[in-house]
Amino acid sequence: MPVRWLKARPERLEKEATVHGTREFLHAVVAGGALVAAADGVILAVERKRLHDFVQANRALSGFDASDVEQAFMAIADRLERDFVSGRNEALQIIARLRGNAPAARLCMRACCAIAAADGLFDEDETRAVAEICQALGLDPESFEI
Numbered sequence: 001m002p003v004r005w006l007k008a009r010p011e012r013l014e015k016e017a018t019v020h021g022t023r024e025f026l027h028a029v030v031a032g033g034a035l036v037a038a039a040d041g042v043i044l045a046v047e048r049k050r051l052h053d054f055v056q057a058n059r060a061l062s063g064f065d066a067s068d069v070e071q072a073f074m075a076i077a078d079r080l081e082r083d084f085v086s087g088r089n090e091a092l093q094i095i096a097r098l099r100g101n102a103p104a105a106r107l108c109m110r111a112c113c114a115i116a117a118a119d120g121l122f123d124e125d126e127t128r129a130v131a132e133i134c135q136a137l138g139l140d141p142e143s144f145e146i
Contacts, residue, residue, distance in 0.1 A: 024097055025104050026055070026064055027072060031094040032112035032133050034076035038084070039116075039129035043077055050118035054111055088132075096136040105137040109144055 030051065037047035055069050076094075079087030098105045112133050116126040134141040 031091040035091040038080040039125040
């Protein structure tokens, strides 16, 4: 599924992320990225690179050590691979910490959509994962063309 707004506004995603450069925001993006990347059963290198690029390209998030980001990503990815249901629930709990902070929640959601579209596809499994993330954040999936 193509996400039109995603292709039209990559620089906006980067600019907005500078406002939400907290560890809580970073962990939510990492958890959402891992959940979306694992949704189809395989975490692709391009999805991992998209998350890494997102973090490094944003001034507020780029202050986080790349190895810390990778460790956080791998911790969630490992949980998802060992026990998808338990890992999914843990990722959604981390993501839900942004609920009530609408700007941060929307930006997290857009980052997750960017990771989902990293391989050029937005398949049914990724669409379901993104819808679950929307629900955890208290956002309407329709506003993200899901």
